[in-house]
Amino acid sequence: MLYRTAGQFKTSYKADQALFPVRQDAFLLTIILVFAWVIFPLTASEFAFQTLLIPILIYSLAAMGLNILTGYAGQLSLGTAAFMGVGAYACYKLIAIMDPILAILLSGVFSAGIGVVFGIPSLRIKGFYLAIATLAAQFFLVWLFEKWAWLYNYNASGAIQVPNLTSFGVFVTGPQATSVTQYYVILAIVTVMTILCINLTRGTLGRTWKATRDMDIAAELIGINLMRSKLTAFAISSYVVGVAGAMFVFMWRGAAEPNLFDIPLSFQILFIAIIGGLGSILGNYLGAILIVGLPVVLNTVPELMGLEIKSATVEHINIMIVGSLIIFFLIIEPHGLARLWALIREKLIIWPVPH
Amino acid sequence: MKHFTKLTAAAVLAVTGVAAAAESLYVPNLSYRTGPFASTGIPLMNGQKDYMEMLNARDGGIGGVKIDFEECETGYSTEKGVECYERTKGEAIVTQPWSTGITLQVLPKTNVDEIPILAPGYGFSPMADGKTFQWAFNVPGGYWDAADMIVQYLEGQDGGVSGKKIAFLHLDHPYGKEPLPLLNSLAEEKGFELLPIPVGLNEMQNQSAQWLQVRRERPDYVVMWGWGAMNAGAITEAVKTKFPMENFIGVWWSGQDADLRLVGDEGVGYKSISWSFPNPDAGVHADIKEHVVDAGKSLSNAEEMGGVFYNRGLVMSMILAEGIATAQAEYGEAMITPAQLRWGLENLNITAERLEELGMTNMVPPFSTSCANHTGHAGGWMLEWDGEKFAKVSDQLTPRVDAYKPLLEGSAAEYAAANEPWAVNEDCNAES
Numbered sequence: 001m002l003y004r005t006a007g008q009f010k011t012s013y014k015a016d017q018a019l020f021p022v023r024q025d026a027f028l029l030t031i032i033l034v035f036a037w038v039i040f041p042l043t044a045s046e047f048a049f050q051t052l053l054i055p056i057l058i059y060s061l062a063a064m065g066l067n068i069l070t071g072y073a074g075q076l077s078l079g080t081a082a083f084m085g086v087g088a089y090a091c092y093k094l095i096a097i098m099d100p101i102l103a104i105l106l107s108g109v110f111s112a113g114i115g116v117v118f119g120i121p122s123l124r125i126k127g128f129y130l131a132i133a134t135l136a137a138q139f140f141l142v143w144l145f146e147k148w149a150w151l152y153n154y155n156a157s158g159a160i161q162v163p164n165l166t167s168f169g170v171f172v173t174g175p176q177a178t179s180v181t182q183y184y185v186i187l188a189i190v191t192v193m194t195i196l197c198i199n200l201t202r203g204t205l206g207r208t209w210k211a212t213r214d215m216d217i218a219a220e221l222i223g224i225n226l227m228r229s230k231l232t233a234f235a236i237s238s239y240v241v242g243v244a245g246a247m248f249v250f251m252w253r254g255a256a257e258p259n260l261f262d263i264p265l266s267f268q269i270l271f272i273a274i275i276g277g278l279g280s281i282l283g284n285y286l287g288a289i290l291i292v293g294l295p296v297v298l299n300t301v302p303e304l305m306g307l308e309i310k311s312a313t314v315e316h317i318n319i320m321i322v323g324s325l326i327i328f329f330l331i332i333e334p335h336g337l338a339r340l341w342a343l344i345r346e347k348l349i350i351w352p353v354p355h
Numbered sequence: 356m357k358h359f360t361k362l363t364a365a366a367v368l369a370v371t372g373v374a375a376a377a378e379s380l381y382v383p384n385l386s387y388r389t390g391p392f393a394s395t396g397i398p399l400m401n402g403q404k405d406y407m408e409m410l411n412a413r414d415g416g417i418g419g420v421k422i423d424f425e426e427c428e429t430g431y432s433t434e435k436g437v438e439c440y441e442r443t444k445g446e447a448i449v450t451q452p453w454s455t456g457i458t459l460q461v462l463p464k465t466n467v468d469e470i471p472i473l474a475p476g477y478g479f480s481p482m483a484d485g486k487t488f489q490w491a492f493n494v495p496g497g498y499w500d501a502a503d504m505i506v507q508y509l510e511g512q513d514g515g516v517s518g519k520k521i522a523f524l525h526l527d528h529p530y531g532k533e534p535l536p537l538l539n540s541l542a543e544e545k546g547f548e549l550l551p552i553p554v555g556l557n558e559m560q561n562q563s564a565q566w567l568q569v570r571r572e573r574p575d576y577v578v579m580w581g582w583g584a585m586n587a588g589a590i591t592e593a594v595k596t597k598f599p600m601e602n603f604i605g606v607w608w609s610g611q612d613a614d615l616r617l618v619g620d621e622g623v624g625y626k627s628i629s630w631s632f633p634n635p636d637a638g639v640h641a642d643i644k645e646h647v648v649d650a651g652k653s654l655s656n657a658e659e660m661g662g663v664f665y666n667r668g669l670v671m672s673m674i675l676a677e678g679i680a681t682a683q684a685e686y687g688e689a690m691i692t693p694a695q696l697r698w699g700l701e702n703l704n705i706t707a708e709r710l711e712e713l714g715m716t717n718m719v720p721p722f723s724t725s726c727a728n729h730t731g732h733a734g735g736w737m738l739e740w741d742g743e744k745f746a747k748v749s750d751q752l753t754p755r756v757d758a759y760k761p762l763l764e765g766s767a768a769e770y771a772a773a774n775e776p777w778a779v780n781e782d783c784n785a786e787s
Binding site: 159161257262296300312 | 386388389425426427428430433434437438441442445456459460463464466467479527528529532533535536555556557766773774775776
């Protein structure tokens with residue numbers, strides 16, 4: 001009923017391959033965009049910005065970067081956090097000479113370079129063995145962030161602190177920046193990146209990645225240059241992850257020490273990608289909402305209900321609930337939340353008369 | 356529908372509950388009773404909580420208003436800490452961030468949000484400069500005070516420190532690196548050799564590599580800046596490698612009874628500098644027993660309550676309570692604002708007589724603060740493990756603040772410059 005496709009005729013191949021073959025999809029997306037661009041910023045409290053909206057967007061972007069590599073090109077990576085770190089530290093050095101927003105966008109270039117270097121082994125090793133190679137990147141880079149004092153300007157505490165910086169006369173980073181400004185900067189970057197990623201994965205490059213993922217020997221036989229395919233996946237994925245890392249520190253955390261980029265963060269992003277759905281763009285957002293947003297919301301529930309529970313107990317219950325939800329979703333749909341949505345959508349299209 | 360009515364009822368209850376509780380001062384504590392650092396966190400947080408519960412039960416709070424002392428669980432994670440800060444800052448009159456990482460994160464925000472940040476004995480040492488860090492307090496002593504007092508104590512031992520080799524075993528984290536600038540300058544001045552040995556966050560429980568280095572380098576002393584699982588790891592490793600315990604000295608966060616109880620007699624001689632000391636005969640313990648423990652409101656136990664950390668928790672809450680009381684007296688109102696509390700914390704005067712009135716004799720050295728001095732530099736004692744408990748082995752030590760004042764001010768100025776525009780306290784004329 002709601003998703004009736006009757007009367008929507010496609011008269012050309014182009015229309016059939018369009019981004020939104022069903023009109024309702026475009027309508028739904030418009031509603032979401034209106035919420036994200038207008039309604040949330042107007043109504044959200046400081047708490048909502050800092051613990052829900054901003055982190056969900058940043059984590060979604062990081063997961064999207066990983067998804068390009070793991071979900072589309074099939075190269076398993078456990079080094080996401082380290083590549084985020086490269087972006088953050090590069091941004092820290094770049095802000096000294098340029099506008100902060102430009103620095104954030106450029107910092108991805110550095111992590112792309114590092115990503116390509118650590119991607120070279122992927123030409124020879126595959127699957128779990130490649131995961132171990134990226135794990136090496138993870139440990140090596142975090143060690144480098146600790147030992148190379150030039151990276152954090154020889155700060156005695158070894159941490160990087162985000163200064164107050166302006167872009168076009170408005171504070172965009174540091175404690176002087178308002179949450180709304182930071183939210184809009186992040187949202188703009190994430191929106192542009194998402195559009196780029198959707199189009200990349202639908203285009204030639206995306207198709208070569210998918211061919212590489214599904215069967216690399218067959219892909220090579222039909223004339224795909226595996227080296228180019230894998231290394232572009234590493235480069236683009238690391239670029240997106242690096243930008244997410246720069247925003248992670250500069251637009252949200254405000255300070256970072258090297259161990260922030262340690263393996264737990266890599267796992268968290270990998271889980272977002274897996275639970276959201278590998279090989280999907282939408283999945284990253286759904287995964288981030290579940291893994292990053294839900295615990296925050298759950299934490300406020302006992303208080304809203306007027307229950308007196310100790311905060312340590314709330315934390316324990318929270319971990320249990322989120323854990324069981326992850327298991328629940330993986331049981332009912334192992335291919336992730338994005339696939340779950342796809343199934344619901346298909347059911348809606350044929351409802352109320354399923355064949 | 357039934358559910359909905361229940362929910363609405365709960366919501367209404369919650370709202371009225373908040374309204375009824377409006378006549379209390381909201382004092383959140385960003386605690387960590389979960390995670391790898393819980394073992395060190397729990398006794399401290401129990402102490403803090405019990406003292407406030409005691410005030411509520413005995414005196415009906417402070418100045419006639421109850422203290423709404425609420426914990427927000429962080430698990431020592433910086434991310435959760437910031438979440439807790441954002442959640443509590445609207446109503447709170449103070450923030451107690453409880454980790455050097457969270458403190459560094461929250462420090463620039465409090466200067467914009469104008470909420471006092473109370474970090475007793477931890478955080479960024481240059482916070483002592485109250486003119487620059489007008490909202491931050493690390494009473495009654497910062498890490499540089501601790502480092503200076505340890506060196507002072509070693510100077511008093513036979514042979515002094517000149518020409519000696521001192522290994523600095525520290526957590527490779529902002530917390531562990533904090534005293535390095537001061538130790539480096541002291542090494543130069545006093546002529547000892549400083550050998551920093553970092554312990555990574557994932558090597559805390561297995562420090563064999565670090566202790567191998569200690570054995571190879573044969574330092575005269577090992578000074579430790581450890582926390583959580585690292586303390587127990589280092590102490591057991593020191594016992595295993597037969598390092599002479601009397602030459603092993605920890606900061607005040609490395610002096611927990613439970614860590615030493617693991618090794619018992621083998622740990623005899625281990626030392627820890629401390630600005631607090633348990634005094635089981637003090638009046639405060641009797642009051643807590645009567646109003647909190649017997650009422651069944653305490654989460655602690657007898658063994659823990661005799662320990663260094665629980666008692667330090669009591670002192671921390673006492674400092675905050677005194678700050679609140681001072682502000683209430685100055686402004687003549689019970690419901691103080693964050694800005695008024697800041698005045699209270701800047702004008703603390705904890706004398707020996709006041710400590711006796713509070714029932715805390717000898718639990719902390721007397722100290723006072725001013726708008727320029729946000730630390731108080733109370734000093735402390737060197738404690739030594741005697742196999743069962745910690746005992747004082749030195750007279751009260753006082754940090755030689757004048758000697759490193761330029762370093763403090765330099766770091767504070769550097770921080771302010773890096774965080775332009777940074778609001779400083781222009782009205783403060785006091786020297787220190």
